[in-house]
Amino acid sequence: xxxxxxxxxxxxxxxxxxxxxxxxxxxxxxxxxxxxxxxxxxxxxxxxxxxxxxxxxxxxxxxxxxxxxxxxxxxxxxxxxxxxxxxxxxxxxxxxxxxxxxxxxxxxxxxxxxxxxxxxxxxxxxxxxxxxxxxxxxxxxxxxxxxxxxxxxxxxxxxxxxxxxxxxxxxxxxxxxxxxxxxxxxxxxxxxxxxxxxxxxxxxxxxxxxxxxxxxxxxxxxxxxxxxxxxxxxxxxxxxxxxxxxxxxxxxxxxxxxxxxxxxxxxxxxxxxxxxxxxxxxxxxxxxxxxxxxxxxxxxxxxxxxxxxxxxxxxxxxxxxxxxxxxxxxxxxxxxxxxxxxxxxxxxxxxxxxxxxxxxxxxxxxxxxxxxxxxxxxxxxxxxxxxxxxxxxxxxxxxxxxxxxxxxxxxxxxxxxxxxxxxxxxxxxxxxxxxxxxxxxxxxxxxxxxxxxxxxxxxxxxxxxxx
Amino acid sequence: xxxxxxxxxxxxxxxxxxxxxxxxxxxxxxxxxxxxxxxxxxxxxxxxxxxxxxxxxxxxxxxxxxxxxxxxxxxxxxxxxxxxxxxxxxxxxxxxxxxxxxxxxxxxxxxxxxxxxxxxxxxxxxxxxxxxxxxxxxxxxxxxxxxxxxxxxxxxxxxxxxxxxxxxxxxxxxxxxxxxxxxxxxxxxxxxxxxxxxxxx
Numbered sequence: 001x002x003x004x005x006x007x008x009x010x011x012x013x014x015x016x017x018x019x020x021x022x023x024x025x026x027x028x029x030x031x032x033x034x035x036x037x038x039x040x041x042x043x044x045x046x047x048x049x050x051x052x053x054x055x056x057x058x059x060x061x062x063x064x065x066x067x068x069x070x071x072x073x074x075x076x077x078x079x080x081x082x083x084x085x086x087x088x089x090x091x092x093x094x095x096x097x098x099x100x101x102x103x104x105x106x107x108x109x110x111x112x113x114x115x116x117x118x119x120x121x122x123x124x125x126x127x128x129x130x131x132x133x134x135x136x137x138x139x140x141x142x143x144x145x146x147x148x149x150x151x152x153x154x155x156x157x158x159x160x161x162x163x164x165x166x167x168x169x170x171x172x173x174x175x176x177x178x179x180x181x182x183x184x185x186x187x188x189x190x191x192x193x194x195x196x197x198x199x200x201x202x203x204x205x206x207x208x209x210x211x212x213x214x215x216x217x218x219x220x221x222x223x224x225x226x227x228x229x230x231x232x233x234x235x236x237x238x239x240x241x242x243x244x245x246x247x248x249x250x251x252x253x254x255x256x257x258x259x260x261x262x263x264x265x266x267x268x269x270x271x272x273x274x275x276x277x278x279x280x281x282x283x284x285x286x287x288x289x290x291x292x293x294x295x296x297x298x299x300x301x302x303x304x305x306x307x308x309x310x311x312x313x314x315x316x317x318x319x320x321x322x323x324x325x326x327x328x329x330x331x332x333x334x335x336x337x338x339x340x341x342x343x344x345x346x347x348x349x350x351x352x353x354x355x356x357x358x359x360x361x362x363x364x365x366x367x368x369x370x371x372x373x374x375x376x377x378x379x380x381x382x383x384x385x386x387x388x389x390x391x392x393x394x395x396x397x398x399x400x401x402x403x404x405x406x407x408x409x410x411x412x413x414x415x416x417x418x419x420x421x422x423x424x425x426x427x428x429x430x431x432x433x434x435x436x437x438x439x440x441x442x443x444x445x446x447x448x449x450x451x452x453x454x455x456x457x458x459x460x461x462x463x464x465x466x467x
Numbered sequence: 468x469x470x471x472x473x474x475x476x477x478x479x480x481x482x483x484x485x486x487x488x489x490x491x492x493x494x495x496x497x498x499x500x501x502x503x504x505x506x507x508x509x510x511x512x513x514x515x516x517x518x519x520x521x522x523x524x525x526x527x528x529x530x531x532x533x534x535x536x537x538x539x540x541x542x543x544x545x546x547x548x549x550x551x552x553x554x555x556x557x558x559x560x561x562x563x564x565x566x567x568x569x570x571x572x573x574x575x576x577x578x579x580x581x582x583x584x585x586x587x588x589x590x591x592x593x594x595x596x597x598x599x600x601x602x603x604x605x606x607x608x609x610x611x612x613x614x615x616x617x618x619x620x621x622x623x624x625x626x627x628x629x630x631x632x633x634x635x636x637x638x639x640x641x642x643x644x645x646x647x648x649x650x651x652x653x654x655x656x657x658x659x660x661x662x663x664x665x666x667x668x
Contacts, residue, residue: 015654016647022629024647026654028665036550038500049641055667064498078498085500122665129549129573143573145551146502147580155644157651161627193485194543194569227546229572250664258664293485314541318484411548413494420517432489432547434512 002268004165005234006200009140009265013123015157025160027152028122029139031108032059032095034086035413036127040150041089052156054094058117061086062107063413065100067376067403074100079414093153106379106405109133109221109347113213114381116246120235120262125152130347130429132223136216137243138235138265140200143224164274166199166228167267170207172281177463179357180215181349181427181446183207183279184222185287189297191277196228199275202267203233207281213242214353221348222429225294234266286462288334289431289444291322296431298334300449300461306330325433326441327421334459337443341424342373342454343436344400344447346410349427350378354447355386358427359394361451361465367399368457374401374416376408400454412437425453469582470637474564474608476536479526480600484541488553488574491545497552505552506559527560531603537564539597542590545574554581564608566615568593579630582637584610586624595620610635 003011016024037059044051051057064079074080083100090097098105104115109130112118118134124141125131127149134141144158152158168187188195201223208216216233223231240259243249250258285299298304307319307330323330328337344350344358355375367373375395377383383405386392392402409416410428418424418440427450431442445453448462455465496508514525521528527535538557544567545553554577557565565578566586578585586608588596592615599606599617607616610631615622626634633640644651658665 016650018629020628022627024644024650026651026658035497039502039551042500047641056665076498082498082500119664127549127551129547143549145549145554145573145577145580147551147577151641151644154641155651156655157644159629159640159644193546194571197543197569197572224547227543227571248667250667254664254667258662261662314482314484317482321483411489411494413497430487430489430547432487434493435489438493438512438517 002270002272004267004271004273005138005202005232005265006140006165007271009121009123010162012121021161023160023162024157025123027125027156027158028056029117029119029124030057030152031112031124031126031131032057032149033063033108033126033128034061034082035063036146037089037149038082038085039146040153041093043150044093044153049154051093051095051153056156057095057153058112058115059086059090059095059097060105060108060111061100063407063411065406066414067406067408067416070100070404076415103380103384106382107347107350107407110350110378110382113137113217114246114379116243116249119243119249119258120239121265125158129224130221132229132231133217133221133347135220135223135230135232136213137239138232138262140230140232142229163229164199165272166196166201166275167273168201168203168277168279169205170203170279170281171205172207174207174281174284177448177466178284178286179446179448180211180218182284182287183281184219185289185294185297185444186279186284188222188226188294190279191226193225193293193295194227196223196226199228201226201228201231203231208233209236212353213238214351217351218348222294225429235262286446286449288449288459290326290328290334292325292431292433293322294429294431294444296322300334300459302334304328304330304332304334335461337459338423339371339425339443339453339458340422341418342371342450343376343409343424343426343428344374344450345376345378345408346428347378348429349447350376350382352382352385354427355382355391358447358451359391361448361462362398362400362455363394365398365455367454371454371457373399373454374403376403377405379405409436411435425450425459468580468637468639471563471582471584471610471634473610474536475605477531477603477605478537478539478566478596478600479532479535480597481526481538481540482597485543485546486540487547488545488550489547491553492550492556497550502555503559505556506561509556509560534561536561537566537606537608538562539566539593539600542568544570546571549573551577551580554578554583558583566593566596579634582634584608584634586615588615588622588624592622
């Protein structure tokens with residue numbers, strides 16, 4: 001019987017299948033960070049359990065770390081306790097940790113691929129919903145809760161039920177100035193934030209295949225915003241080339257054997273998908289979110305929706321609530337939305353290609369005088385690479401702040417946050433109420449669009465700045 | 468884990484769709500290294516004003532809903548971040564059953580690890596049950612029978628048999644999985660020979 005890529009990875013990791021459909025799945029790679037792990041380690045200690053495979057586990061502090069000068073450590077007491085706790089737990093249980101002073105430190109979903117810890121055909125989990133990012137490598141990667149983190153630490157397995165197969169095909173070529181961020185925003189707008197619930201999404205089609213490894217990560221990363229826990233893309237030569245020689249990638253004979261296995265990782269012809277959606281790349285335009293859910297998308301040429309046009313009472317209420325929170329009027333043009341802040345970074349768009357894309361727009365330009373803008377590279381290695389290419393100078397000369405790596409204002413757990421009613425063009429992944437700070441207003445955009453917004457001082461069309 | 472079998476309470480009704488886990492428990496409370504004590508911060512931004520004073524109109528600040536053990540909410544409840552702090556906050560507040568027309572996957576899973584029962588019912592039934600919240604009348608949830616009983620009516624819900632068993636008996640699923648150690652060992656042995664690169668040996 002023809003199988004999907006998801007079916008194949010699932011079958012390859014089955015430790016036990018119960019009659020009721022519940023399965024025990026082997027976990028090849030476990031990423032750990034400071035926010036969702038302390039209670040899991042405490043649980044292990046209380047039950048006298050050990051970490052079954054410390055070598056299959058990799059830890060980093062990213063959510064709480066300051067992005068300004070780190071020489072004096074973390075000033076926030078609670079954040080410091082959490083980061084120190086992670087360090088102590090990793091030491092006690094023998095887990096490799098990239099500490100705050102390590103240049104390999106960065107956002108957990110950026111360092112996994114960078115180190116070659118992320119590999120095709122594996123099951124990868126982390127106590128973080130954006131674990132879906134790693135699906136770009138053809139792995140089954142998904143976020144889990146803290147109880148499940150403890151379960152994986154103790155058993156290297158996870159209790160799971162098989163999800164449905166959902167394929168999204170994107171064919172054609174993207175217009176100039178349109179990026180993979182716009183593609184995923186468009187997809188979420190189309191399927192809705194619960195559209196993928198209970199499914200694993202495979203992204204396919206010639207547009208997806210034409211994307212770089214990093215662009216694919218942006219798409220898989222936001223799969224969770226469409227309700228699916230995991231999104232994946234069949235691995236190809238681009239992926240193998242990216243992984244070759246990475247510190248934790250297989251070496252020598254292992255590399256040859258791994259390649260042989262990886263090259264077979266794709267959905268068979270005739271494999272059955274429970275759901276399928278098709279998009280034409282040519283029709284995708286630069287997108288923004290206007291509301292408080294990632295499905296609230298319009299094109300940069302678009303207008304804010306009018307609740308009066310909505311017949312469904314629940315939808316109307318929810319539109320009104322979002323407009324009220326966002327401080328926007330119905331029918332207003334997207335380009336008339338004035339912004340106060342710009343944030344470039346996060347596991348969605350904090351990689352080197354994202355920074356290059358923004359820098360290309362900002363070169364020899366100044367940001368609007370009322371805008372406060374910052375770049376937070378996704379990892380120490382991204383930062384180093386960007387500095388070697390002189391991108392930091394382009395950002396700083398244009399008026400951006402150049403920061404240390406971490407999650408930063410994507411979720412505003414550290415000091416980087418919006419004040420009430422401040423409006424931000426952000427390359428992150430969630431525009432929920434309060435996400436970037438209480439009362440803060442977030443518009444999700446691509447890195448190029450964030451750069452364009454910084455220059456114009458309002459949401460703007462990146463195509464205006466393309467040469 | 469705390470067991471769940473039956474529950475009787477006046478439900479609280481929060482008619483908002485796509486309630487995300489940031490809304491249930493905002494990030495500033497994720498800095499804890501404990502599971503307990505989060506109840507006072509549940510729905511923090513809707514529940515308190517800028518000065519930290521309770522907002523009277525918010526449902527969970529009103530009597531008798533400040534003692535509700537059942538929450539009825541709009542569809543796609545618990546979307547967004549995987550933070551288990553969301554069910555911990557509900558539990559610490561005293562809510563052990565959430566009823567919605569759909570749940571986000573990770574939140575749904577996290578509930579079962581904490582003795583909370585998420586019940587999926589269609590929108591019509593949600594509307595009927597919300598009337599009980601409006602009238603401040605109790606409803607009754609029976610997990611064993613997979614029923615919600617309200618007035619002279621009842622509605623059947625479905626729950627995964629394995630999850631039901633764990634909830635009814637308060638089982639520690641790590642212990643259950645460790646009972647399968649032999650199978651895990653066999654899997655690892657095969658993995659080492661077939662895909663040695665996984666262990667980086």
